[in-house]
Amino acid sequence: MIFLPLPFVVALLLVILLVAMLRGDEPRKGLRPFAALICLCAVQSIIVGLRWGYDVTALRYVLPVMASCLPPLVLASFRSLIHLEAGASRARWLHAAPPLGIIALLVLSPALVDGALIVLFVGYALALLNLGRTGPDALDEARFDGADAAHRALLIAAAALCISALFDLAIFLDFQWSNGANAALIVSNANLLELLFLGSTAIVAARARPLPAAAPNTHQAASPAAKDREILERIHHLLVEQRLSRDENLTLSRLARRAGVPARQISGAVNRLACKNVSQYINDFRIAEACKLLRETDMSVTAAMLESGFQTKSNFNREFRRVTSLSPASWRERSRPSPS
Structure with missing residues (x-):
């Protein structure tokens, strides 16, 4: 069927995007979250192709875990464009909870995995929107000539997470109503849209990263009057x-x-x-x-x-x-x- 190669084509396109992102400048620390996001999208796309294109059923346990890693990594990528206070970084380890929770559900209650993924994707989409709620100025670590584009990329990434949640819901309902007869087609289209959107937004946002700079001047008090x-x-x-x-x-x-x-x-x-x-x-x-x-x-x-x-x-x-x-x-x- 014609949809079977699509996940592999998407993976190839994502690899090309990754090479294009890293080609212009030497890899820097600030690019790591975006590079990791594109790599995760490419690997997930390959696994989707193996699972639904070649019926490697064992991968059905891997896909939900990988999917649960995607929203935290999207949020972490865009948070790298925001200056965080020292204490704000201490809670980053909490973003490891989603994949651990999905693993626990796969062992204890597999029927709840689909619902958990939908809540997870929508929740992180709302977190992204909250991150950029004040507009391009919220991305204070983004270069000014790329801040507007990075903010639009943030909004598109949030939309992509919501679209993924809708596709997860469609797959769940398909299994309930027709025993998964259309699941492969739905997954392929979801993969094509979601992963390409996320990969493309990662490229746009990564281009707003500045080069390293020297240490700045210290804070001076401003006059309250004017x-x-x-x-x-x-x-x-x-x-x-x-x-x-x-x-x-x-x-x-x-x-x-x-x-x-x-x-x-x-x-x-x-x-x-x-x-x-x-x-x-x-x-x-x-x-x-x-x-x-x-x-x-x-x-x-x-x-x-x-x-x-x-x-x-x-x-x-x-x-x-x-x-x-x-x-x-x-x-x-x-x-x-x-x-x-």
Whole structure:
């Protein structure tokens, strides 16, 4: 049947995605959760193909355990884009509970495994949505030019977990009503959608990881009287006078350390005074620099993009259109004086 090879094709695509993610830069510690997520998706896809394509029934005990590892790893991947206090990392071991619980249910009460997986996937989807509830600014360890894309990836990953829960419910009902006659088809489609979605979102989010940086300045107390204005003035000085906006690896967390102001205060000040998120606020400075380069020099659009702090052309073009309503090439053509 035509659906049998699909899990193996998905596994191959995921391996290609993993290679593409690691090819541009040397593997770094920050990429490990995303690389592990893609590897788990690829291995799970292969096991799905063996179980339903070649009827290796012994793997029916392996699949639910592997599936239970997926939501905690998705959450851990996106949490790596958020600066956590020292005490917050102590509870990470609790995320080992889902696979251990599924193993216990397989031994003691197999009939409850499907229901437990549905609750698990929906629960972690809600945890992901809560993680990004404040928008791109919540991902304060993501580079500003990738924060919006990483936040969209977070929302897609949460949706993928919910879709997986719906497919699990469909498989459960299929076994109840038709003794699993359509289970193989459902599993193959679920595998194709869920694992590719998760693999793709891992790539997008991983690209927002910054390179390692040196130790920052210590915290300085901000004036309560005009705190928001003072914060924006300090940020403006860093971005313009020290040209920090050109740092392609700049994140909210790093900006906070350089300014000596907590990230939440920066986000709040920008939200209240500039009426935008921090990512858009920083990219406004970058687009202004790009416009200056395009207007005053013969530098190529790509060179201007890199010089102003962007790393990817898609993000640069999207932000350029947001600020100017034009493409970079069109803006350059209109902004330059016509020859007399």
